[in-house]
Amino acid sequence: MSETQSRFSIKTYKKVLKEEGWKGLLRKAGWKVAILLFLFFLIKGLVWLAIFYGGVELVRSWF
Numbered sequence: 001m002s003e004t005q006s007r008f009s010i011k012t013y014k015k016v017l018k019e020e021g022w023k024g025l026l027r028k029a030g031w032k033v034a035i036l037l038f039l040f041f042l043i044k045g046l047v048w049l050a051i052f053y054g055g056v057e058l059v060r061s062w063f
Helices: 003-007 010-029 031-062
Strands: none
């Protein structure tokens, strides 16, 4: 895989974030990528919360 292909892979960004933290991600990828990755994790977490809340409400409606 060439550098340009791996540069735009979310797996690569997640790996950099895990190994080097937010500062390393900013240094290697820039602000735009850091903000996009932050928003990705935020939305992912909100979706899980919505699924959990919906499941709880569904169980409550049964009883």
